[in-house]
Amino acid sequence: MSSSLWRPVSRFSRPLSKLPRRWSGSISQRPGSDRVRFPGAINSKFTTDMTFVNPANAPNIPTYRVMDSDGVLVDKSRKSIDVPKEEILTWYKNMLTVSVMDVIMFEAQRQGRLSFYMVSAGEEGISVGSAAALTPDDVVFAQYRETGVFQQRGFALKDFMNQLFANRYDNGRGRNMPVHYGCNYPRTHTISSTLATQIPQSSGAAYALKLQRLQNPDTPPRIVACYFGEGAASEGDFHAGLNIAATRSCPIVFICRNNGFAISTPTLEQYRGDGIASRGLGYGIDTIRVDGNDIFAVYEAMRKARNIALQDGGKPVLIEAMSYRVSHHSTSDDSFAYRARVEVEDWKRRDNPIIRLRKWLENEGLWNEDLERDTRDQLRKAVLKEFGDAEREKKPPLREAFGGVYEEVTEEAEAQMKELKRILETYPEEYDLRQFDEGINGL
Template sequence: MEHDRQPATREVLFPGAVNSKFTTSLRFSRASEDDAMPTYRILDQEGKIVDKDQSPPDISTELLLKMYKDMVTVSIMDIIMFDAQRQGKVSFYMVSAGEEGIAVGSASSLLPSDPMFAQYRETGIFQYRGFTPDDFMAQLFATKDDPIKGRSMPVHYGSRKHNIHAIGSTLATQIPHASGAAYAVKMQNMQNPTDDQRVVACYFGEGAASEGDFHAALNIAATRACPVLFICRNNGYAISTPTLEQYRGDGIASRGVGYGIDTIRVDGNDVLAVREVTRQARELALKDECRPILIEAMSYRVSHHSTSDDSFAYRAKVEVEDWKRRDNPITRLRKYMENNDLWDEGKEKELRSEARKSILKAYRKADKEKHPPIREMMMDVYQEVTEEQREQMERLRGLVERYPDEYDLSGFEGGIGGLKIP
């Protein structure tokens, strides 16, 4: 008796694409403008709710003001420290102008216990979690109060207290680290289901998404169902490469879909939209057996990539000035608060004045502080200091004592005595 095999041939049985159906139409799939993922927003550029039928954001006035003050504070510190680098006070600096809303908005929806892996434009997450002007300046000036002990470049913050891993210069290396940490967090969540469940947040720019680490990290997070939020700041440029020269696909969001990751694109200039997207993404990441989420936050990098960059070499100055006038997260939230009688010019002047004073006070203090003892460069490498390290420090001590004019240790805590390893 001949069996009817037709039903069994309607879908692919290959393990590599189990849900694909057979077809007799030979057609290559091609991305088009119609396929572009939409960008979620709550507020328009005038600070008004776009969807009139949508309920106002469920956020307290206190939190709304905190988010605004944090963004303003970061922007003021950026101006001060950018000028400080130009004056030779610090060796390097990077601002987050135009992208403050991504960091602050996302941080507001995460638990303080959620581990964070940042790149170098996430000053707002440190500010939101409680970093003080003194904390920022200690790292920027590499003072004895710097918890990283002066071992990193300026702007490469880190805080065990605030559950934010130290930033590294190497592009994209934090992304696979975040996937690994999320896998560990997943196992911890399973072992302690009654405790607050944690997720991992990982920040990077669209330029970092061109690195191999990005692809490896997304793939392992997807296949291992890791509760990690990949938050990509797409600001239009890497260091000197416009996105049109960097990729042909639909931004970074299309890559998340390709890896089987739930993905959303959000207006990074709308801090309320970023907050809401992150809030729901966090819930989704912990749903069922956990999963990774990719958030592509669209913005524009208003300033140069860093103090080592002249962006006008690869983009027109008029373009930057147009974006400054047109829209940014601080102005948009301010308009929203003014529209709802929560803010006025007097409060604005007071905030900016107080923020500037507190930052300058910390700046002047850090500028006079000593650096950590020289021996700190040998510490924390091994559990115990090795004989080779002791020998190296003794040789260095002898060199400094022999050529005191060449090696001035007066700016380091302990002076020459700071060379001795206990």
């Protein structure tokens, strides 16, 4: 074969002198140096003391908090919370909305009116507080306990209910199971059931945002916020996602909800290290651990993390938010099979993000028992109204089950639609199509 025709395409086709150097340190080990200069061991000093590093001998990563469980600011010397009180009231009402909706929808599933549901009890402060520090253009990849993120970013009760009942107004067109929300704006990718898949996806999205700004510096600065639980951090996708973000310097904030349990597996059976935060340090990522029941701590940490993520063209940040899952994992779970009921009740009484913020509001003279009772009553009525409206709506047209994957419906899918229509027309008494929009004409 002619050498002019066979020419491998490679970045090494350029002269070696013109190749970009990704590692800024010295490649050679200079004589007399007191530290390692090899790539991969950054600034490590030589020693004659053979000591194995034991994590038990190192101090644990501290947990940042602003107010205690009584709603009192811990640091007496600090200024008041740098957020308008009207906005803080909105945070509280959003947490209440999620709490009220969770109770109603959990009961609805038990009544057989809903196939599945997951509540956020004990973690409302993490979702609402972190989302409050985001802009609508920031891109969110959530897991399935981030109802408060959607609520804080403007997802209406009607939107929640339409998705839960998979009716014709559902953004997902009825293709997903309940609590798998998503919307085009604010930028929020639809939730996936598969554990941790959103983590490497979010790193890729953050890298795309970085490239967009490199190509067009006038593009508004945006970050990706990726939510997951400590159980997802046991998946390989967690490590791949963080490593991608670190090596590519992506503008992303990872928010891990460490609520003590991955379904029925407690944290003590998941890992032996210092929580999830210690892993961020291992990947060279700016990391902080916060009290997840303190919405002020979560908000301030997320606001600072967003600023860090936008520095120097992009930097990943990891936030580990500590909380306790006071609810069952889902409506498919009975948590009292693997933990004591008294433990859960103790956490409900002792510490709760909603109760803690309510105490702060009461201390500031912004809330009282009458407002609490009236607001909960109003929210319950609003949820029940949207619940009833969404439940009565028809399902999407049957053809929606075949679209949305490719730009155009494939020949195979067209053939399947025709076969389904033939079966429905042949056995009309076997299938009730009145619940579907357009009935048989929906194919």
